[in-house]
Amino acid sequence: MRLNTKYHGVHEYEEKDVFTFKKGIPSFENLTKFIIFPVEENEIFSVLHSIEDNEVGFIIMSPFDVLESYEFKLDDELIKRLNIQKAEDVVTISIVTLNSKVEHITTNLRAPIIINIKEKLGEQIILNNEKYMIKHPLFKEDVQC
Numbered sequence: 239m240r241l242n243t244k245y246h247g248v249h250e251y252e253e254k255d256v257f258t259f260k261k262g263i264p265s266f267e268n269l270t271k272f273i274i275f276p277v278e279e280n281e282i283f284s285v286l287h288s289i290e291d292n293e294v295g296f297i298i299m300s301p302f303d304v305l306e307s308y309e310f311k312l313d314d315e316l317i318k319r320l321n322i323q324k325a326e327d328v329v330t331i332s333i334v335t336l337n338s339k340v341e342h343i344t345t346n347l348r349a350p351i352i353i354n355i356k357e358k359l360g361e362q363i364i365l366n367n368e369k370y371m372i373k374h375p376l377f378k379e380d381v382q383c
Contacts, residue, residue, distance in 0.1 A: 239252065239289075241273065242292055243287055244292050244295075245293075246277075246287065249287070251275075251289070256271050256358065257271070257272050257274065257359065257360045258270055258359055259271075259360045259361060259362075261361055261362075263362050264349070264362060266288070268290075269288040269290050269291055270290070272286050272287060272288055272289065273287055274287075275287065277297065282303055283297050284297075284299070285297060286298045286331070286351070298331040298332065298351070299332060300331060301330060301347050302330070304345055304347070304376060308370075310367065312328075312352065320357065320359045320360070320361060321354060321357045322354050323356075327354050328352060328354060329355050330353075332347055332350050333345065333346045333349075334346075334376070335373065340377050341375065342375075343376045343377060344372075344374055344375055345374050346374070347365075347370035347372075348364060348365055349362055349363065349372065350362070351363075
């Protein structure tokens, strides 16, 4: 199949590449089918893109690339909804907010996306932990002396 995205070009995918978000993603609850593909020439960022709306895609990354000590516990209901059997089947990603000023690029550590890569199921959750920010800066400003 072919997805002609508005901002990220054309991407080929197969049914086995599609992740289902039964609840959608907050503010996009009507979109439940997504694929993930890399941002060209970039090892850190990928794109989580709707196959139901060619204009809806999110730049994503691993929150562990930003904060090595990032951790949280999945509740039993989420584990059941995503049919998680083993920890190694789970991937955690966070949505990146781009900005023309590099120092203003952020990622959302408060609301990670949990994906069961084996079952192709995903869900965005909101952590009740004040130490994780919705707009965590990716780059620290250089201090000029």
